[in-house]
Amino acid sequence: MPETDVAGHPNPNIYRAILKRSWCDVRSGRVSSEAFKLREMESGLSVLKAGGCSTDICLAKLNQCFGEFVLQTASVKNLGLRVVDDDPNAPDFSENHAEIIGIPTNPTTLEEMKQVEDFASNLAAISVLYYDRYGKYT
């Protein structure tokens, strides 16, 4: 799969959906590391290559989504992670979807769990609230 930033996308940013209201602290604006942990069946963190959600439209096609965080693609790569486009031959291919790759999947040892926490902390630290669907964070 091609690297997202190498593929020449016009937008240097990527967008992560906010699945839980508490993933962004209303008072401090701080982003939770929980927003950047893989679920059991995931191989990479799902991101959008272009924002543009609205109250009625969720580009990530989620049942529940409170908005989006934005991250600079270059900053994600600087953490030692890759951002890759969907495989065009995959049945669920989406032109606007990419994944952050390199985070340990299904960690079993404390060392792997520490890597997961380190990556999640670092990704949260470079994330900023971009879209607040329900006005929960103002």
Added chain:
Amino acid sequence: MANLLIEPERAVIADLRALWEEEKNSDTPITPRAFSAAMALLDYVVRVLGDMPRPWLVPSSEGGITIEWLRDDRTVRVVIPPTDDQVDYIYERVGRESDIKPLSESSVVQSLRSLILMP
């Protein structure tokens, strides 16, 4: 008639109950296992340490709970997964240095004393 004094519920316990209620209707509600473990831990920490900085309670995308205390560039994060087949742990971070250890009530108190409550 006995004079019953009912201690008001600590704010952090009320926060946890509120999060539990809020998440009930989500796609991935907090599991009873995660809620019970978080409640037991917070109850212990409050009883031992008394007043303490209010933690940030965050649900995971799979039904677990993260309890996080922050002070300047220091973090004490307790991660409670949704199911028993996953490991509870404490993640500590000071600046860019981090450490991780298995969860126990006493180790949380120790981490809070050394990283968050220190003068």
